[in-house]
Amino acid sequence: MLAYGTLIGFDRMAADARLAPDLRRRAVLAVMAADEMRNYELLAVRLDELGADPETAMAPFAEPLEAFHGATAPRTWLEGLIKAYVGDGIADDFYREVAEFLPEEADRTLVQQVLHDTRHADFAVAEVRAAVEEDPSVAGRLALWARRLVGEAFSQAQRVAAEREALTDLVVAGSGDITGIGELFKRLTSAHSARMKALGLSN
Amino acid sequence: MLAYGTLIGFDRMAADARLAPDLRRRAVLAVMAADEMRNYELLAVRLDELGADPETAMAPFAEPLEAFHGATAPRTWLEGLIKAYVGDGIADDFYREVAEFLPEEADRTLVQQVLHDTRHADFAVAEVRAAVEEDPSVAGRLALWARRLVGEAFSQAQRVAAEREALTDLVVAGSGDITGIGELFKRLTSAHSARMKALGLSN
Numbered sequence: 001m002l003a004y005g006t007l008i009g010f011d012r013m014a015a016d017a018r019l020a021p022d023l024r025r026r027a028v029l030a031v032m033a034a035d036e037m038r039n040y041e042l043l044a045v046r047l048d049e050l051g052a053d054p055e056t057a058m059a060p061f062a063e064p065l066e067a068f069h070g071a072t073a074p075r076t077w078l079e080g081l082i083k084a085y086v087g088d089g090i091a092d093d094f095y096r097e098v099a100e101f102l103p104e105e106a107d108r109t110l111v112q113q114v115l116h117d118t119r120h121a122d123f124a125v126a127e128v129r130a131a132v133e134e135d136p137s138v139a140g141r142l143a144l145w146a147r148r149l150v151g152e153a154f155s156q157a158q159r160v161a162a163e164r165e166a167l168t169d170l171v172v173a174g175s176g177d178i179t180g181i182g183e184l185f186k187r188l189t190s191a192h193s194a195r196m197k198a199l200g201l202s203n
Numbered sequence: 204m205l206a207y208g209t210l211i212g213f214d215r216m217a218a219d220a221r222l223a224p225d226l227r228r229r230a231v232l233a234v235m236a237a238d239e240m241r242n243y244e245l246l247a248v249r250l251d252e253l254g255a256d257p258e259t260a261m262a263p264f265a266e267p268l269e270a271f272h273g274a275t276a277p278r279t280w281l282e283g284l285i286k287a288y289v290g291d292g293i294a295d296d297f298y299r300e301v302a303e304f305l306p307e308e309a310d311r312t313l314v315q316q317v318l319h320d321t322r323h324a325d326f327a328v329a330e331v332r333a334a335v336e337e338d339p340s341v342a343g344r345l346a347l348w349a350r351r352l353v354g355e356a357f358s359q360a361q362r363v364a365a366e367r368e369a370l371t372d373l374v375v376a377g378s379g380d381i382t383g384i385g386e387l388f389k390r391l392t393s394a395h396s397a398r399m400k401a402l403g404l405s406n
Contacts, residue, residue: 007226012232014217023210023258027247030213030240037237040230055226 001160001167004041004058004065009088010036012069016080025077025127032084032120039114044055046110061163064156071152078131078138079145085124086195087149088116093191094157097184098167101174128199143201150192170186204363204370205248205298205317207261207268212291213239214232215272219283228280228330235287235323242317249313263367267359274355281334281341282348288327289398290352291319296394297360300387301370304377331402353395 012031022024044054072087074080092115099111132139147165175181196202216236223229247257275290277283295318302314335342364371378384399405 004226007230010237011217011221014214016238023261023324025206026258027210027240027243030210031244033217034213034240037230037234041234044230054230058226070323152330 001058001061001065001164003040003047004061005091006036006040006043006114006149008060008062008065009033010040012073012078016074016083019074019077019080021077027056028120028123029080029084032116033052035117040103042110042114046107046181063158064159064163067159068152068156072149078128078142081124081127082142082146082201083149085121085199086146086192087153088151089121089195090153090188090192092116097187098171098174101170120153125198128201132200139151139201142199143196146199146201147198204261204264204268204367205314206243206250206257207264208294209243209246209317210261211265211268211272212236215244215276216283216287219277219286222277222280222283222302224280231323231326231360232283235319238320245313245317248311253347264363267362267366270362270391271359275352281331281345284327285349285402285404286331287319287351288331288402289326289349290356292324292398293353293356293391293395295319296391300390301374301377304373328401331404335403342404345402346399349399349402349404373398 010033013029013036017026017029017033020029045056047054047057055102095111099108102108102111128142130140139141161171171181171184175184193202211326213236216232216239220229220232220236223232250257250260277286297316299318302311305311305314331345335345364374374384374387378387396405
């Protein structure tokens with residue numbers, strides 16, 4: 001799931017970079033996209049080691065991840081940045097938690113390693129804050145956009161959970177019980193709220 | 204010119220990766236695209252060191268490079284691969300030659316470093332050869348495509364040469380005289396023929 005996520009994340013972020021108002025900003029998003037492929041390579045090597053063909057292993061996740069990106073194609077530069085910061089942020093938090101449940105240490109380490117580099121978080125935050133300061137009327141629309149991103153992410157995650165028993169079992173076993181799962185989601189939501197606050201988009 | 208070339212090369216190759224018939228092949232071209240941004244970062248750092256704003260320094264090359272890519276958008280996976288192998292091949296040969304004329308060793312080394320990784324050349328050659336073996340009738344069309352790539356590359360290079368005196372002066376001074384320039388172009392053409400032969404597309 002993570003491998004296909006990097007592959008399509010690369011594709012979409014590369015396209016979103018075109019929304020940048022200038023070449024300097026475009027390059028920042030393009031570098032973020034390029035990082036996805038470095039991560040893809042690490043994941044593909046591990047899948048190979050495990051005797052799994054990356055293509056076959058990724059196939060079941062293509063549809064939900066395509067659906068997520070199809071429903072959340074940014075129309076503006078700021079929407080693209082928020083998607084990279086807020087959308088990838090919540091996905092990374094989820095993968096980081098689930099990685100802890102993996103039996104092999106090599107896999108736990110690998111997942112931590114391929115989560116998005118935070119070096120561009122400050123850039124996204126500064127860009128969005130500056131835009132909101134300049135024109136406070138955009139805040140409401142951008143906050144709605146972020147909410148839509150999270151809604152789509154959860155909706156596709158639920159779809160994956162329903163179809164992929166192995167993943168669901170991992171999360172359930174790792175969390176301990178239904179309370180544990182509830183707490184996991186509470187942590188995801190609280191980290192999301194912190195990001196929205198950093199962007200100046202919280203209510 | 205090289206910096207803008209990596210930026211737009213990334214953008215186009217990322218889009219061309221979608222033409223791949225499967226995820227494994229798509230990932231190969233996506234990784235090649237991602238490499239462009241690693242190179243962009245190195246070039247941007249050097250431009251900064253030289254006191255040049257990357258955006259301003261790249262601006263004069265945007266139009267000819269966009270024109271090249273606009274005129275050579277691949278319609279098929281094989282056209283995309285040939286563009287990556289043949290088009291980038293001839294551009295790299297040119298940059299490699301010109302780099303030798305640069306006064307600073309740091310710049311000569313940097314240019315050599317950011318030229319396209321050859322690790323994927325074997326992949327492109329194997330893919331195209333296999334396709335031609337399976338259906339020899341595609342060879343003529345693909346050879347024409349390669350010729351068009353080279354024609355467009357030379358035509359945009361001429362435009363850059365006409366507009367950018369500093370680059371022309373560098374090539375003229377480095378080559379020594381008109382015979383030297385003729386020999387440089389002979390070397391470019393001969394390396395191009397070798398690549399066409401490797402693809403099984405030479406006459």
